Amino acid sequence: MEFCFLRILKLTMKVLVMLLLFLGNIKNSTAYFSSSSEATMHTNNWAVLVCTSRFWFNYRHMANTLSLYRTVKRLGIPDERIILMLADDMACNARNKYPAQVFNNENHRLNLYGDNVEVDYRGYEVTVENFLRVLTGRHETAVPRSKRLLSDEGSHILLYMTGHGGDEFLKFQDSEELQSHDLADAVKQMKEKGRFKELLIMVDTCQASTLFSQLQSPGVLAIGSSMKGENSYSHHLDSDVGVSVVDRFTFYTLAFFERLNIYDNASLSSLFNSYNPNLLMSTAYYRRDLYQRHLEEVPVTNFFGSVMETIHTDSAYTSLTNKNFGGAKTKTFLGQSFSSSDINSVRNSDDEDQFNNLTAEEDQHDEAGQCIFCAMDSGHLWSFILGNVITHESVDFFVCYGLVLMLPLLVFSTWLSL
């Protein structure tokens, strides 16, 4: 409701915003597009994995995050390039029947908390402030390197978040919220400083898609587990552990990745198309209007794996020991040998056909996505309300406008009471 109220204010305070515009305080967002350097190569990968909820009954959120952690590590992102934030310690929870173990499946075949889990932020360190500091890179000087996101303009970053969310917010630690505005601001600052080349935001919360509504920086691709008004459900209950151990969206994401290894070149669109709304019990939503490349051409390992460019060193620097080893040895000139290797540059032609069949479906998704955003636009609001009386969004806006209408009523009633 608070956010509904905020939006009302946004509309009513239009005049003030205009004033601010006149003062030149708000720059056109296109200014940010110019500063992006498109020519840079993709040189490294980072992952920021965040579990935002505490308490035992949110076991599944930690299991989600740890599963993703395991996956990206398996696909090649080194630990020093993964920022893992876990809001609680389920492994050592007194209620955990399997101490120091975390499972994401009731078959208990895979212990996610096995070895080499490096949690960078844990417990009460997982706050909105710390999360935004990680993204923007504004740390106190004492913060060690391992807790920093040291990405550069050649980095691809995977940002995975799971927890309890709502309309345009994600709850942190049961006490504070990350708003879509905050996230968009942080991403904008990251873009401005060249802290990423491409950013994939993956969110598994209720109404996850609303978290992306304020994003405006190019190079950002966002995928959420559910549309506005939808819930994201857990996948199954583990009767031994006593709680649900994984969320549906993450479960099917993992199912997709379990089939892949480090050399695979499945594309992002094949990942996105692998989500079945019937199985998810929600509609996976992805926002790609800020992303330039075709999803069919982008391998998932561009975000979930690691790329490394190597150059063969042709020659040592002999001169250091010239004195000891006699005069300078003249060597034959060798052409420089490059072995730049993007792990997945080759695409399967078989996959291509598959994608073509799926594009129609995608377009529908896209239209649905656009509708949401046009709904956000206040100008089209009335026509939108008149046009779609029954849809979920219109109901929401009807409520919002009802509140606006109540304002003069309040004034009037105050007047009468005097």
Next chain:
Amino acid sequence: MEEISNFPLNPEPPEEESPQSQMHESTPDRKTMRTTKPGIKRLILSLTVLFSFIIGFPFLWKSIEIYRAPLPFDRIESFSSQLESDPLHFPCRFQAIFVGFDFSASRGLGPNDVAAAITRKMSQLNPNSSRCGNCIGGDYDVSVVIDSGSSCAQTEGSEAKCPLKCGEVVFGGKLSDEDFDEMLKRCLGNVGGGGKGYSVVVFNGDKEEGEVRAVVGKYRHAWVLGHVSEDEAVSRTAEIFARVFMNAGSEGNSIRSEFMPVGADGRIVLSFSLLNAEPQDWIYDWSFHEIDKTLLHPVIQALQPIANITVESQVLYYTPKSSFSYWDDIHGSHIFSTKDLPFFLNSNEWHLDTSVAAGGRSKVLQLVVYIPSAKECPLQLELPNGDLSKTNGFISPVIHLPSKFPYFIILAYFGILQMWGGVVVWNPESCVKDLESKDPDRRVISPQNLQKLFEVLMGQLRQLLGLKSDNLYVGQSGAYILLGSERGFTEWELDVLSGKHVCFNLHSCATTLGSLSRLVQSLPRMIIIDEIGKQVKFSLEAAKFAQSYASTGIYNASAVSSRQARSLVEDAFFHPSIMSISYYSFEHCFAIYSPFFLPVTMHVILAALREWKRYKQENRKYLAWKAKERIVS
């Protein structure tokens, strides 16, 4: 408004305003006039409350105001536009000395004509000399000395002695390249008055001399010995100037040429790691202190203006590689190919980044020596063309099949770009594991091997900085031997590096300043503390210094200032006081404060308005009564 004006017409006046009027019930028209002055107590009271609210408003506004230190936006703007329109250039002086040539006799050319010819040739060879950090393009400052033996001519303003004093000594004696270099430094050292003058000396020899020997020394001198024609002398001189001295022999495509692996705080941490893949087979150790003292120290000194370098070393156990290799009978070794190189790094098992000294924004370059386990020893790298790394010119004298030379082999070495650093695979002297002994087989890498290893690592460091390590440069007009320096970098290479470095720093400084100013202007509720303002100011000043040093050709000071400028502005941008949460939007601010004040202020304003209306109404009545009284009396 209509409502309010209608209100007094309400037939029943509110009860609380009646006491005065009730006293004058005798007056005929109670609705239109009154005999006493209307009371102003209530009006004053409600207006006082309203005014106190209005007066309090600026205080409230002030108290929720966000402090923003003024940033010099116009200076930032002008700095970056100036940097863009007028790329940074260093002044360079070039001096060509021709000994034993007679241009005037054979061609009728004076020294000025020769200088013009060299300049023309240099511009041809270096068409994009306007690149930032280079020597001033267009008209190179070339001076020429022609010493034909009998006569000596030079361009005006040339500072060299004419005729060249040490010429005969050189020509007669058989000196090694190093000694020759030292001698030229003694002879020509004062050329350019301690500045950055580059010189090429061409000694014309007899036809029997054999092949022409062209050497580039480790200072700022080069020489050509042998029988060369006048044309060749000119073109070789121009090539040395344009390609070697100005570009450090790089064609610009080896590594992203503008990239400098220096952290935002101007620091590099060189982290040397010795990885024992399988300590059960053998455990190697190294005496890193020796390397640090004798070999590394001069390198760090040489790079001092470019970066503040610190060195760390560690020995790690149980660090298997993550790529596959296969046994090859022909080569008698395990082979892995270059296309597997990206998978060689086993980031899950190699815990390299253990540095505690490296601050948050300094760059750590990992230089890794990998010792394979017994079952993958010896390990060799196959190049894309199918050859093994042993065909590599440098290692071919040392490497052969392990059965023949079971002592020392450097096999494969490769660098990994950007942030990371490099890896060297070093095969143990003998790949036979000692099966009898229970204790781990502890060995130490011998000093000679360590030195060899270090040469490769040095080559990788140079490659990371964008320099090649070949000791031969093949140009259009012939091959040039490049002498190396025991400091790891020759003086002219350091000049080129400094130039690039200054350029990179200033550009990065300008873009960060631009980002900061855009950010600050786009988020009007962002707190900017004084420190940030100061950092920006100092950064701009340091950048100005760097530019002025560059224009006078003081490379080192310019590099240091530019580094400072960059690190200051990075500090400003990443200042922890700038936090997204504290600069919530205006809507947010409104939403927070309106519940506090909106309900109260609405009542206060309405009350004041009503009282004002009432007073006016009542006053009108009183005036009407007064007028009537006057008429009556």
